[in-house]
Amino acid sequence: MSPERPPDAPDSRVTVCLSFDFDAISIWTGPRGSRSPNLTARGEFSTIGAHRLLDLLDERSLPSTWFIPGHTIDTFGDVCARVVSDGHEVGYHGYCHEAPSSKRDEADERAILTRSMDCLERLSGSTPVGHRVPGGNCGDRWIGLLIEHGFSYDSSMARNDYAPTWCRLGDVPTTDGPHQFGGEVDLVQLPFDWILDDWPYFSYDGPTVQGLRTPDHVYDVWSAEFDYLCDRVGSGVFVLTMHPQCIGRGSRMLMLERLIDHMASQPSVTFATMAAVADEFRAAAKPGDQANRRL
């Protein structure tokens, strides 16, 4: 049975989550180990991009979610403070953009998690409920730590492109038989996929990522993904992941404005923080039941 609802269902509606990974300099000095002033400058540009984005969100009265490494909070406190004072949600994104799998043991992972959470609590005055893993991969131990520390949701993967699900623990990958799925756990999974992330399209990152696509190219992909949700699926959540150092350039800002206008003009479309979407999902579903097929 298809998990999707017909677009003409009476409760059809779409929620757009605008999310920003405010990596700034940390993505260059942390996982890439760079000490290059050129890359530092690219990270530094994030602050200009962030202010442009915050201006846009303010003009349109739109909520959003910012995943901010502790390093960015310690380096660019003023713009991070504006994210909070403008009313946006802030979530976990490491201290210096560390991938949990790069840590040697659980003690290392705990140290990074608590240091980063301390930065966010100092910034916002509250404990973060949202998490996006730096670098795109996290294992069972890390997910267990997120649950232990009271996180409500993760947004690092997507087994359903348009719907929240529950995270799982205990999968056993196999090669000589069917994959063995673990059990769902009390951590909401909000979709993340590179197709809706600006980094591969717009970043120039040495030999691995040579994006520099035109804004029109990205508009075509993102708007088609959004239109398919509205026209064919009917209900769900549309999570965009953007980086101020990528999307903050003028030509891309104009594309984002055009996309927001398009999305906002569609019937039954609202914008929300990711924490709000997770709360709504939690109210309607429990880990292990089939209600998690629906938003």
Ligand SMILES: [Zn+2]
């Ligand atoms: Zn990041």
